[in-house]
Amino acid sequence: MENTGEPVISLRGVRADLGGRPVLRGIDLGVRRGEVVALLGANGSGKSTAVRTVIGQVPVTAGTVELFGTPRRAFRDWARVGYVPQRTTAAGGVPATVTEIVSSGRLARTGFGLFRGGDRRAVRDALERVGMADRAKDAVTALSGGQHQRVLIARALVGRPELLIMDEPMAGVDLASQEILARTLKDQVEAGTTVLLVLHELGPLEPLIDRAVVLRDGCVLHDGPPPRAVGQHALPGHDHVHPHAPGTTDPIRTGLLS
Amino acid sequence: MDFLNYAFMQRALLAAVLVGVTAPAIGIYLVQRRQALMGDGIGHVAMTGVGLGFLLSTSPVWMATAVSVLGAVLMELIRWYGRTRGDIALAMLFYGGMAGGVMFINMAPTGSNANLTTYLFGSLSTVSRSDVLAICLLAAFVVAVTVGLRRQLFAVSHDEEFARVTGLPVRALNLLTAVTAAVTVTVAMRVVGLLLVSALMVVPVAAAQQLTRSFAATFAIAVAIGVTVTVSGTITSFYQDVPPGATIVLLTIAAFVVLAALATPVARRRARADGSPGDPAECVIPAARGAGEEIGV
Numbered sequence: 075m076e077n078t079g080e081p082v083i084s085l086r087g088v089r090a091d092l093g094g095r096p097v098l099r100g101i102d103l104g105v106r107r108g109e110v111v112a113l114l115g116a117n118g119s120g121k122s123t124a125v126r127t128v129i130g131q132v133p134v135t136a137g138t139v140e141l142f143g144t145p146r147r148a149f150r151d152w153a154r155v156g157y158v159p160q161r162t163t164a165a166g167g168v169p170a171t172v173t174e175i176v177s178s179g180r181l182a183r184t185g186f187g188l189f190r191g192g193d194r195r196a197v198r199d200a201l202e203r204v205g206m207a208d209r210a211k212d213a214v215t216a217l218s219g220g221q222h223q224r225v226l227i228a229r230a231l232v233g234r235p236e237l238l239i240m241d242e243p244m245a246g247v248d249l250a251s252q253e254i255l256a257r258t259l260k261d262q263v264e265a266g267t268t269v270l271l272v273l274h275e276l277g278p279l280e281p282l283i284d285r286a287v288v289l290r291d292g293c294v295l296h297d298g299p300p301p302r303a304v305g306q307h308a309l310p311g312h313d314h315v316h317p318h319a320p321g322t323t324d325p326i327r328t329g330l331l332s
Numbered sequence: 333m334d335f336l337n338y339a340f341m342q343r344a345l346l347a348a349v350l351v352g353v354t355a356p357a358i359g360i361y362l363v364q365r366r367q368a369l370m371g372d373g374i375g376h377v378a379m380t381g382v383g384l385g386f387l388l389s390t391s392p393v394w395m396a397t398a399v400s401v402l403g404a405v406l407m408e409l410i411r412w413y414g415r416t417r418g419d420i421a422l423a424m425l426f427y428g429g430m431a432g433g434v435m436f437i438n439m440a441p442t443g444s445n446a447n448l449t450t451y452l453f454g455s456l457s458t459v460s461r462s463d464v465l466a467i468c469l470l471a472a473f474v475v476a477v478t479v480g481l482r483r484q485l486f487a488v489s490h491d492e493e494f495a496r497v498t499g500l501p502v503r504a505l506n507l508l509t510a511v512t513a514a515v516t517v518t519v520a521m522r523v524v525g526l527l528l529v530s531a532l533m534v535v536p537v538a539a540a541q542q543l544t545r546s547f548a549a550t551f552a553i554a555v556a557i558g559v560t561v562t563v564s565g566t567i568t569s570f571y572q573d574v575p576p577g578a579t580i581v582l583l584t585i586a587a588f589v590v591l592a593a594l595a596t597p598v599a600r601r602r603a604r605a606d607g608s609p610g611d612p613a614e615c616v617i618p619a620a621r622g623a624g625e626e627i628g629v
Contacts, residue, residue: 129497152499159493166490168364171546178487182498189483213545
C-alpha cells in the first residue's frame with residue numbers, strides 16, 4: 075500500500091527529553107495525506123511524547139518536525155489540525171456544558187473574531203456526528219468516560235480539520251461509545267481526513283488503519299502494514315505476540331518484535 | 333436611602349459595584365485554572381506598591397497597580413520556567429511583597445501602619461475622587477478583557493494543551509489573565525482590602541456553581557452575587573459601625589452556605605430529571621427466561 079500523497083506530518087531524527095531522561099531517541103515518522111497511521115507501543119515507549127512533539131507541547135532536542143511541509147515552529151495554520159488529547163479525569167474548576175467545551179474547538183476557525191450562526195451550526199453538527207446532540211446542555215461532569223471522549227472528539231472535529239491527531243481515543247471507553255467512535259472515524263477517513271492515532275492496541279479501529287508504527291524505548295521498532303488477520307503479511311523476524319490476549323486462537327498481532 | 337446624600341457614600345457605592353463585578357469576573361478563570369489563591373498572592377505583592385506610593389508621595393492605587401502587575405507577570409513566568417519548586421518561589425514573592433510594603437511605609441514621611449491598615453482591610457470612607465477615577469478606568473479594562481475574550485480565556489483556562497493546538501496565543505492569554513487579576517486586586521483594594529480581595533474572586537464563583545452546570549450561567553450568577561454582597565456590605569457598614577471589607581467577605585461566605593444548602597435538593601431533582609425514563613435507579617434482576625431455556629442443575 076504505497077501512498078504517494080504529500081507529507082502531512084514528518085518527523086526526522088527527533089529526540090526529546092522529559093525531566094532529563096531521553097524519551098525519544100531519534101525517531102522518523104511520516105504520515106501522508108489520506109493515511110490512517112496508528113502509533114503503537116507499550117506504556118513509556120514514547121508514543122504520546124512523539125505526538126506531543128508534533129503539536130509543540132514537548133520541545134525536541136534534535137531533529138525536525140514538519141506539519142504540512144512547514145517546520146513546526148513556523149506553522150500557523152492550526153485550523154487544519156484537530157487534536158484529541160488523552161482524556162484526563164480532572165475537569166476544570168468551574169462547571170461547563172458539552173456545547174461550551176465543543177465551542178472552544180471552533181476557536182481554531184474564529185480566533186479572536188466573532189462567533190456567528192455558522193459556528194453554532196458547526197458545533198451542533200459535530201455533536202450530532204458523535205451522537206451527543208441530546209446532551210448538548212448537560213454539564214460535562216455528568217457524562218460517562220466514553221461520552222466525555224466523544225465530546226472531546228467533537229471538539230476536535232468542529233473546526234473541520236484535514237488532520238486528526240488522537241491520543242488513546244479508546245482508553246477507558248465503554249463498548250457502545252467505542253462503536254460510535256469507530257463509525258465517526260470511518261466517516262472522517264472516507265471524507266479524506268488524515269489521521270494519526272496513538273493506540274494501546276488496535277481493537278475496533280483495526281480495519282481503518284493503513285499503517286502501524288511501533289515504538290519501544292523511544293525508537294521505531296516497526297513501520298509497515300498493520301498486523302491484520304493471520305497470514306496476511308509476513309515480516310521476517312517478527313514474532314507476533316499480543317500481550318493482552320494470551321492464548322486466543324486467533325491472536326490480534328501488533329507486529330512487536332519479541 | 334439617606335446614605336445617598338453623602339458624597340463619600342456615593343463614591344463608595346460606585347466602587348463597591350465595580351468591585352462586585354470585576355472580582356468574580358476574573359476570579360472565575362482563576363478558579364477554572366485551579367489557581368484560586370493567585371489573587372491572594374497578588375494582594376501581598378501589591379502591599380509593596382502601596383508602601384512605595386507613600387514613600388514616593390505618588391498615588392498608592394496606581395503604584396500598587398504597577399507593582400502587582402509586575403508581580404503577576406513574575407508569577408506567570410515562574411509557572412512556565414520553574415516548574416519543580418514553583419511554590420517556594422511564589423512564597424518568596426508573597427512574603428517579600430508583604431515585608432516590602434511594611435518597610436516602605438515606615439520609611440515614608442507621611443505613612444504609618446495605620447495608613448497601611450486601610451489598604452489591607454479596606455476603608456470606604458477614605459475613597460477619594462481620584463481613587464474613584466482610577467477604579468473606574470481599571471474596572472473598564474477588567475470587564476473588557478473578561479467579557480470580550482471570554483471564549484478564548486475559557487479555552488485556555490479549561491485545557492491549555494488543546495488551546496495551543498487551536499492556534500490561540502496561549503502564553504499571551506495567560507499573561508493577560510495574570511495582569512487582569514493584578515488590576516482587579518487594585519480595583520478591590522480600597523473596598524475590601526488587599527488581604528480579603530481574593531475572597532471576592534473565589535467565593536462568589538464557588539457559591540454560583542452550586543446552582544449551575546454551564547460556565548456562562550456561573551459567570552452571570554457569580555457577578556450578581558458579587559454586586560449584591562459588595563453593595564449590601566457597604567450599606568451595612570454605613571449604618572452599623574462595622575468594617576466594610578470584613579462585612580462583605582462574611583456576607584459572601586453566608587451566600588455560599590445558603591446556596592450550597594439550597595443546591596442539595598436541586599441537584600437531587602436534576603439527577604432524577606437527567607436519568608432517561610428507562611433508567612431505573614436500582615439494580616434490576618432480569619426476569620427469568622422461558623422455561624425451556626432454564627439452565628439445568
